[in-house]
Amino acid sequence: MSSPSPSSRNSYTPPNIAETDNDSPQTLDSLNHYCDSPTTPESENDSNQTHTEWSQDHRTNYDSPTTTSETDNDDDDYEDRSSKRPRKNSTVDELSTLPDSLLISILSFLPIQYAIRTSVLSKRWRFLWTCVQSLFFYYRHCYDDGDKIRDFVSFVTKTLVLYNGSRLQKFWVDFDYESRFAHNVNVWIFRAISKGTEQIRLEFCSAEGYLGENDRFVLPQILYNNSFFRELGFSLCIVKPKEVVSWNSLKKLSIGYVNLSEDVIQNILSGSPVLETLELYDFYGLDRLRVDNVNLKRLILRGYWFFDYGFDAIEEDCSGLKIWAPHVRSLEISGCFGRKNCWLEDVSSLVDATLNCFFISCADDCNDDYEWFQYILRGLLESLGHVKNLTLGTWALQVLSIMEAKGLCSPRSKCEYLTLDTPLEGSVLPGIASLLESSPFLETLVITMSSSSNREYFWGKLIELYDFNGEQYWTSQKKTFKCLMMHLKTIKFANFTWNYCDLNFSFAQFLLKNARVLQKMIVYTRWEHAKKPKKLSQADQKLLSFPRSSPNAVVEFCV
Numbered sequence: 001m002s003s004p005s006p007s008s009r010n011s012y013t014p015p016n017i018a019e020t021d022n023d024s025p026q027t028l029d030s031l032n033h034y035c036d037s038p039t040t041p042e043s044e045n046d047s048n049q050t051h052t053e054w055s056q057d058h059r060t061n062y063d064s065p066t067t068t069s070e071t072d073n074d075d076d077d078y079e080d081r082s083s084k085r086p087r088k089n090s091t092v093d094e095l096s097t098l099p100d101s102l103l104i105s106i107l108s109f110l111p112i113q114y115a116i117r118t119s120v121l122s123k124r125w126r127f128l129w130t131c132v133q134s135l136f137f138y139y140r141h142c143y144d145d146g147d148k149i150r151d152f153v154s155f156v157t158k159t160l161v162l163y164n165g166s167r168l169q170k171f172w173v174d175f176d177y178e179s180r181f182a183h184n185v186n187v188w189i190f191r192a193i194s195k196g197t198e199q200i201r202l203e204f205c206s207a208e209g210y211l212g213e214n215d216r217f218v219l220p221q222i223l224y225n226n227s228f229f230r231e232l233g234f235s236l237c238i239v240k241p242k243e244v245v246s247w248n249s250l251k252k253l254s255i256g257y258v259n260l261s262e263d264v265i266q267n268i269l270s271g272s273p274v275l276e277t278l279e280l281y282d283f284y285g286l287d288r289l290r291v292d293n294v295n296l297k298r299l300i301l302r303g304y305w306f307f308d309y310g311f312d313a314i315e316e317d318c319s320g321l322k323i324w325a326p327h328v329r330s331l332e333i334s335g336c337f338g339r340k341n342c343w344l345e346d347v348s349s350l351v352d353a354t355l356n357c358f359f360i361s362c363a364d365d366c367n368d369d370y371e372w373f374q375y376i377l378r379g380l381l382e383s384l385g386h387v388k389n390l391t392l393g394t395w396a397l398q399v400l401s402i403m404e405a406k407g408l409c410s411p412r413s414k415c416e417y418l419t420l421d422t423p424l425e426g427s428v429l430p431g432i433a434s435l436l437e438s439s440p441f442l443e444t445l446v447i448t449m450s451s452s453s454n455r456e457y458f459w460g461k462l463i464e465l466y467d468f469n470g471e472q473y474w475t476s477q478k479k480t481f482k483c484l485m486m487h488l489k490t491i492k493f494a495n496f497t498w499n500y501c502d503l504n505f506s507f508a509q510f511l512l513k514n515a516r517v518l519q520k521m522i523v524y525t526r527w528e529h530a531k532k533p534k535k536l537s538q539a540d541q542k543l544l545s546f547p548r549s550s551p552n553a554v555v556e557f558c559v
Helices: 025-035 041-057 075-082 100-107 112-120 146-162 179-194 262-270 312-316 366-383 394-405 429-438 459-465 482-486 503-514 533-545
Strands: 134-139 170-176 199-205 231-235 252-259 277-284 288-290 298-304 320-324 330-336 341-346 352-358 389-393 417-421 444-448 490-496 520-525 554-558
Touching: 025 112, 025 146, 112 134, 134 146, 146 170, 146 179, 170 179, 179 199, 262 288, 298 320, 341 366, 352 366, 352 394, 366 394, 389 394, 394 429, 417 429, 429 482, 429 503, 482 503, 490 503, 503 520, 503 533, 520 533, 533 554
Parallel strands: 134 170, 170 199, 199 231, 231 252, 252 277, 277 298, 288 320, 298 330, 320 341, 330 352, 352 389, 389 417, 417 444, 444 490, 490 520, 520 554
Antiparallel strands: none
């Protein structure tokens, strides 16, 4: 199979990469000079972390390579290891005995600047890096001058000039984009396509924090017709195909900070028959999303973007987003949606759902805010009443707390696995109780706290209107929970700091006392607190001292 011919794409003229640089020793020397240039610790860590995420999420079909810590030991350590096995007349260079294919695989797991540095090791290593299967470039320095960004762009181009692999699996660029670099990015894309790249990600940001519609990168039309692509990701790009999209092999698509229309989405979905995962984040312009693809099983919607219209648009845009996804099995709605209500028209195949989103109301009367929030949340929960795995965040639990205070129950749920992503504060406790009451078939309860959940969305107004006595809430609880009496078998606490007296303990005590068929409570402690054994020991002892209604219940501690 060959990549599509550039000449067949609407008189599209491919950029000439030869005009940018040439394949010469000077080019390689300049790359090494760039790679050896001073880098701040912060930027180095960011690059390594992002590359690690890329490597973990996108494994190649090779065995795990030797890590740098194993290959970069000093001479003494090497002599100790090599002396334990037979050798001839000289020390054996173990790396040199490996075939090129395996060395290339190892280099593919390194950030590209580190892989390029190996070119100085010997003549054999000089161009070995040019055949790596993954090219990842990262540069985000909001306060750097334009020359440094230009140097980075030149570095990417020169790297692609020297790249000599027969097939490039992954190409990812993440940097502070400016419109003056549009030609360079087109050069990169054409070079990647010519190498049959399967995964392309263009993650652009702006050093100024905002990039206007006219200054964003326009995806070239050649991108929309390719049978090699298996994964694509675009951020702060203009997505406007002029012809029918043809991504026959595409499995995963992620688009963010983008203006989308229903026609564009339908064109993309129609041209991606085997698409399995669709992620839209910080998008806008879309009022209806219809996903009829039989193979698409995971839909992720992370935030609605109002930046292009200004924050006043949050108050003006009261339209909704209607979603039809009859074949999707996993749905995530997270982030800020302003006043963009979400209606789930058809999600009948859903098994797993996450609601870790929040909405903004501009009403003068805070009671009107809550009435609108209740309307949104009740509609979402009623549409998700059949799912087996449900995750809720802080905003949803706070709204449920208000409903509970007003005598309104949470919609009934058939959920068997419930995850609560929230800090255990007083404003969420009635909401948790309401959920437990409305989920009679619950078997597993997970309480965690991610970075996104550590936020009180409207605590100030709540405290004025309602008296949530957090410290005494569970001890004064009189409700009977069917799930605790008949089905709840596993409880997990994750990412919590266990102080000696806080709401975490009171909730754990309540669960141990009332979960009659409980088999296991697992407590995961944050790793940064693992160096405080005395404090952990006190927390362990306190949890172990709580009475348990289930004779089979055990409490386990993990770090």
